[in-house]
Amino acid sequence: MAVAPLGDAQLLVTERTGEAVVLDTTGRVLREWDSPDIASLYAAGGARVVAARSPYYVPQVATPEADTAPLIRVLDTLGHQTGGLAVIRQPALPVLAYLVNAGAVATSGGASGAVYYAPLVRDEIRKYTSGGQLAWLVKRGLFRSEADPVFRPAKGTDLRIRNALVSVALVLGRDGRLYALGADDSAATRLRVDVVDTATGTILATRHLGLRxxxxxxxxxxxxxxxxxxxxxxxxxxxxxxxxxxxxxxxxPAFALPDLRGDTVRLGRFGGKVTLVNFWASWCDPCREEFPLMATLYREFDRADFEIAAISDDVDRGKMLGFVAQYRPPFP
Known part of the structure; x- marks a missing residue:
């Protein structure tokens, strides 16, 4: 979902469900860590990492959090939490606190570096000092008034929430300015980029994006x-x-891996066929959505034409086998 430079020779990748993956510049995985929240979005600067509740993976409802919960978590480069900045906003409906506090984040790095945050559902861009004090807050003037998300009348068993989608991403440019990607309407069907002066919070320019x-x-x-x-x-x-x-x-690489029976499956087995190579794990929510669709696709084609090779990234064999027992994929 996002990539940030970590030091001079590493990249910090945010996965959809909030896990962090650190790569070197050749693409080799150096380390990973789990999200400190339901799903986190990471930004980095120097030897410091900051994490906000991800605006890209938001549950409809979540367990209420304490009033003192940090809005932004500060981590070291191994993913260990070392502190927090500011505190969360508590909505009238505490189960919507995750949605209310999810947002985009950027940091200028270093121990004295500022942190920039823009909530997903409010027209705000904020700058915090390294100590968590609010340095400035700017609004783009999108709405005459704003309210926290609320539940709408249900349709059947589906929960429905009324909220605006405002802030999508924040990036610090090499020119020292902050670039904020956000919505021009409450549904994010039209997008805009605002260029912000990091010293004062003044919006210097706005670019309204076309549909394509x-x-x-x-x-x-x-x-x-x-x-x-x-x-x-x-x-x-x-x-x-x-x-x-x-x-x-x-x-x-040309893989040679054991299947569930202990037989070795080699890449050469799939020569001359269109082959979908899928990397999955038992903890991966998108994988749970993909496997039934992949099974349907697999059955629609003859084996002479199409194959699927599903490679597990699990380190726990028991969890891997549990996933396979649940979804019973017809492919190796």
Whole structure:
């Protein structure tokens, strides 16, 4: 869901369900840690990591939290919590506290670095000092008035919540400015980028994005540009190094792994076939959604044409076997 530089030679990756993965610049996994919240979004600067409740994975309701719970957690580079900044906002309905306090986060790094936070469901961008004091708060003027999320009348067994979607992402540019990606309406069907002066909180410029402008970047001159990310990927061939779309990369590494019966499954077994290689784990919520769909796809094609190889990332064999027993995949 997000990537942040960690020091000079590492990358901190936020997974959808809030786990953190630290990679070196060759893509090798160095370490991982679990989310300190239901799901976290991480930002990093120097030897400090900050974590906010992720705006990309939000439960409809959650266990109420104490009034003193930190809004932003401070971690070391191993994922251990070392402190907290500010405290959460308590809504009238405590079970919606996670939704109310989820938001985007960025940090300028270092022990004295500032932290920037923008809640998902409120028109606010905030700057906190390293000690947790509010330095400034700016609004974009999206709404005449704002209210906390509330439940709407249910449809059948489905819970429905009325809330606005406002803040999507925060990034500190190399020019020292803060770039805030957010909504131009309450449903986030139209997006905007606001350029914010980090010293004062003044909004210096706003770019309203077109319907097909799904990617935003700064060009070498520091100018903000927006473009269709899917089209840009297609034009580049979607492959590293500018390879044309007619070329295919060799799948690597060439694996040789045991299946549930103890037999060795080798990559060469799938030669000449379209093969979906899926990496999964018992703790992965998206995997639980994918496996029934993959089973349906697997049954729709002849084995001479299509295969699936599902590779588990579990370290606990018992949990892996429990997952397999529950979903009974027809593929190896």
């Amino acid at each position: 402008e799904s990617a935003v970047a700064l060009d070498p001159s520091g100018r903000l540009v927006a473009f269709d990310g899917d089209s840009a990927l297609a034009q580049s061939g979607g492959l590293a190094g500018g390879a044309s779309s007619s070329e295919r990369e060799i799948f690597a």
